[in-house]
Amino acid sequence: MATEKEKIAKEEIQLVVFRLANETYGVDINHVQEIIRMQDITEIPRTPDFIEGVINLRGRIIPVIDLHKRFGLPEAETNSNTRIMVVELEKVTVGMIVDSVSEVLRMPTTSIEPPPSMINGIDVAYLKGVGKWEDNRLIILLDLERVLKEREQRQLEQEVAVGED
Amino acid sequence: MSDLDMSQYLGVFIDEAEEQIQQLDETIVQLEKKPDDLGLLNTIFRAAHTLKGAAASMGFDKLSTLTHRMENVLDNLRAGKLLLSEYIIDILLASLDKMKDLKENIIATGTDQGEIDNIVADLENILSGSIDNVSQPQKITQDNLELDEVEKNVIRSAEVKGYNAYEIKIVLEPDCQMKSARVYLIFNNLKEQGEVIKSIPHTRDLEKENFDDTFTLVFVSPEDIDILTNIIKSISEIKEVKITPIHLEGNKEENKEQDKKEEAVYKTGSEQKDDKVKTDKKVKGLKVRQTVRVDVQRLETLMNLVGELVIDRTRLLDIGNGLKVRMNTKEYFKTLNNDGNNIKSDLSGNEDLLDSLEEVSLHIGRITSDLQEEIMKARMFPIDQVFNRFPRMVRNLAQKAGKEIEFNIEGRETELDRTVIEEIGDPLIHLLRNAIDHGIETPEERLSKGKDRKGKINLKAYHQENQIVITVEDDGAGIDAEKIKAKAIEKGLISTDNADRLSQSEALNLIFLPGFSTSRKITDVSGRGVGMDIVRNHIEKINGTIDISTTPGKGTCFIIKLPLTLAINHSLLTRVGKGVYAFPLTNVVEIIDLKTIEIQKVQGRQVAVVRGRVLPLVYLGQALGVINTPPEKENLFVVIVGLVEKQVGFIVDNLIGEQEIVIKSLGNFIGKISGIAGATILGDGSVALILDIQSLINHLGGESGRDFDN
Known part of the structure; x- marks a missing residue:
């Protein structure tokens, strides 16, 4: 029984599906902490423009990034569907602004393919693959680690640069 | 006893061990000053004895063997069978260092792994009286890769930034023509990747080509071994580069032991060390939880305050219900519309509610500020936690620098926030180091100036208004403002014009400018700490300030002012x-x-x-x-x-x-x-x-x- 379950777990991945600039994206549900409505964001000076600022999430200060700006997509206006998806990866908690969050899917890993070189203008480095859903929808799987980590990498480089001054 | 049971007590044991080790650290240094103080000796004996018992009951055999031997030596001293000598103090301190390492290993791995044979043998030699006290060289300064407190701190703070510390061993080609030029190139190329914090032999000797073909550097860098190896190998006439990560807490002792051995053995040794580091990382998962000892009285007070908060919550609920009843009752609105008298009586009811609401909110306000204060106090630690390692450090540094120093500490009991305590250690080490290296003159010089042979360094901590003040005062040579100006001009930090306009205190503050200290230059890697600008940065990071007052010839005083808490x-x-x-x-x-x-x-x-x-x-x-x-x-x-x-x-x-x-x-x-x-x-x-x-x-x-x- 347990092996059966494991087998299924291995072959399937649960995705939170969201929309961004008219494309459908998905991230592994294990990294999604919660999804909240858009709220006032406090701007932080001297940060890259994709960092919108910080919000107060029940007493915690959480940075919020705009995925449009992060990927260089055309900016979208905030409306009643706009959500902040709070994701957590290796102790870094970040809110990501997305156009809307639609559903949670179970996708067999077999239907995920490596990403083509360029999708909708997004650098393929940020993508894990493309999943084909039953109704022929394509779901682009984000590589959260890349999306979040690269920032840290740069941060580190900056610090080194400052340290050498 | 099962593993589960043990781990339950591990935290308590570590706390206790730390306490005893700290006490030993302090008292042994004191003992050197007052060798006849039997009370002191008894205290030391008791601490060692307690530690031995605790270690034995936890099954840490090495730690208990070591403390047992130490206890024997102390017992003989107490009984007058042995005479206290500097060598015995040195060995006791060395045993203490070993204990600290074992304790660190216990924290890291849960077992007291480490090599204790040498030190146990030393202790036994003392016991058997077979040692020639004078001829024995000092253990503390002997080792090759001995890192002192300052260097360890640099490594630790680098580790926090995600940097790694490496030991880099470089062998030049035997027929290398310009060894110093190669050395310069290596330093220069490495500089872009990180910071060289120590060099063996000293850079002075490297510059004068006063070494064979081999030298060792301690280097902190964000890069990994391969990149560093490539950087060094890109320079010609280098025969061999060997880079090994330095792992501070884990198995420093082993490194030392291996360094002492022959070069051939050294290589295999360092490979072993690599493996060791890996296993250490695996075991790190079972980390001992950090615990804080809090006064029971304090906990009681906290509990009382929380109790009052709970009562307030009930009262708030009552008021809320009262309001709800009023708002929701349709009759209420009817009477409000029809009958003037009722309105009045109802309004007076509102006033009651309002009154109690105000009362509750005032009460909650008072309780929360009490709570805040109490919790803050629970986070406070006596600054002694930082101070108590200084007597030992000052003793060592003074010995190395060939100076005689009387070190006094006041205000050990002054309480500071945990976070501040963690940050204040480094700057104080730098200041003390500077006072010993540059402030206090050599005994001869002091005598010729009509001063006491022994220099004085006073470290004081006290409360002043809402701040903590820490002063580091020496009666050494003082700082000459004119010399500071001249040096700043020479370094191109200020123009001659500007220098003339500076007041005395402004000129003194120049030493805090980045780049003023020569310590970052390769000619002086291991000597002088990391420079005053770092000291000031550290202090300002915790919202503190630092000032200097100095009289040339009379001494210098650094005054640090810190906030009570950072949170x-x-x-x-x-x-x-x-x-x-x-x-x-x-x-x-x-x-x-x-x-x-x-x-x-x-x-x-x-x-x-x-x-x-x-x-x-x-x-x-x-x-x-x-x-x-x-x-x-x-x-x-x-x-x-x-x-x-x-x-x-x-x-x-x-x-x-x-x-x-x-x-x-x-x-x-x-x-x-x-x-x-x-x-x-x-x-x-x-x-x-x-x-x-x-x-x-x-x-x-x-x-x-x-x-x-x-």
Whole structure:
């Protein structure tokens, strides 16, 4: 029984599906902490423009990034569907602004393919693959680690640069 | 006993061991001064005995064997069978170091692994009396890769940044023509990747080619071994490069042991070490939980306060219910509409509710501030936790520097916040080091100047208003302001013109400029600590200030002022555009109202004359890079902040008021932003940013010339 379950777990991945600039994206549900409505964001000076600022999430200060700006997509206006998806990866908690969050899917890993070189203008480095859903929808799987980590990498480089001054 | 049971007591054991080791550390050094003090000897004996018992009951055989031998030596000393000598003190201290290593290993791995045979043999030799006390060289300074406190601290702080520390062993070609040039190239190339913090042999010897073909560096860098190896190998005439990571807590002792052995053995040894590091990392998962000892009385008080809060909660619920009943009852509204008398009586009911609401909120206010205070106290530690390792350090450093020093500590019991305690150690080590190396003269020199042969260093801590003051005072040579100026000019930090205009205290403050200290240069890697600018950075990071007063020939005193806590901060809230920004009140000198017409322009820069002083003005929005033009207004609010000698006026759109705020970090993702120290959550749930005045002003100076620097 347990092996059966494991087998299924291995072959399937649960995705939170969201929309961004008219494309459908998905991230592994294990990294999604919660999804909240858009709220006032406090701007932080001297940060890259994709960092919108910080919000107060029940007493915690959480940075919020705009995925449009992060990927260089055309900016979208905030409306009643706009959500902040709070994701957590290796102790870094970040809110990501997305156009809307639609559903949670179970996708067999077999239907995920490596990403083509360029999708909708997004650098393929940020993508894990493309999943084909039953109704022929394509779901682009984000590589959260890349999306979040690269920032840290740069941060580190900056610090080194400052340290050498 | 099962593993589960043991792990339950492990935290308690570590606490206890740390306490005893600290006590040993202190008392053994004291014992050297007062070899006849039987009471002291008894204290030491008891501490060793307790530790032995605890270690044995936890099954840490090595630790208990070591302490047992130590106890025997102490017992013989007590009984007068042995005479206390400097050698015995050295061995006792060395045993103590070994104990610390074993303790660290226990924390890291859960077992007391480590090699104790040598030190146990030394102790046994003392016991059997077979040792020639005088001929024995000092153990402490003998080892090759002995890192002192300062170097270890540099490595630790580098590790925090995610850097690694490496031991780099470089072998030059035997027929290498210009060895010093190769060395220079290696240092130069490495400089871009990190920092060399130690070199064996000393860089002086490297420069004079006063070495064979081999030398060793201790290097901190974010890069990995392969990259570093390639960088060094890109230089010609290098025969071999061997880089091994340095792992501070884990198995330093083993490294030392291996370093002593032959070179051939060394290589295999270092490979073993690599494996060891890996296993260590695996085991790290079982880390011992950090515990804090809190006074039971304090816990009782906290519990009482929480109890009162619970009562308040019930009262709030009652008031809420009362209001709900009033609002929801349809009859209520009817009577309200029809009958004037009823309105009155109902209104008086409202007043009652309002009264009790006010009462409750006042009460809650009082309770929360009591709670805050109590919790803060629970986080407070006596500064002795930092101070107690200094006597030992001063003793070692003085010995190495060939100076005689009397070291006094006052105010050990002064309590400071945990976070402050963690940060204050390094700067104090630097200051003490400087006092020993540069402040105190050699005994001969002192005698010739008519001073006591022994130099004095006093370390004091005390409360003053809402601050903690720590002073490091020596009666050494003092600092000559003119020499400081000359050096600053020589280093190109200031122009000759500027130097002439500096006052005495301004000139002294030059030593805090980055680049003033020579210590970062390769010619002096291992000598002098890391420079005064780092000291000041450390202190300012915890919202403290540092001042110097000095009299040439008489001595120097460094005065450090620190806030009681870092977690909560009194701040002045201001508004710029949509954002709320908090100035830490410690930095705010005053707030003034300024008419726009009073602003003048000097060299394209806004200034105002405030009480005869020219004050540079900056719009806060502009300084932060958020909003570039201030709104057109007749009257401006200016917050004047002061930092050491500088004062700058920040123009803000509006003042909100003074408030106690809880500081929260912006987190790893955003990281450090110059000008911003963190964030806080306001009463309405919105987020305000806390300004980091120092980096804000520095940034200002960096972007737009150096006008603000003087």
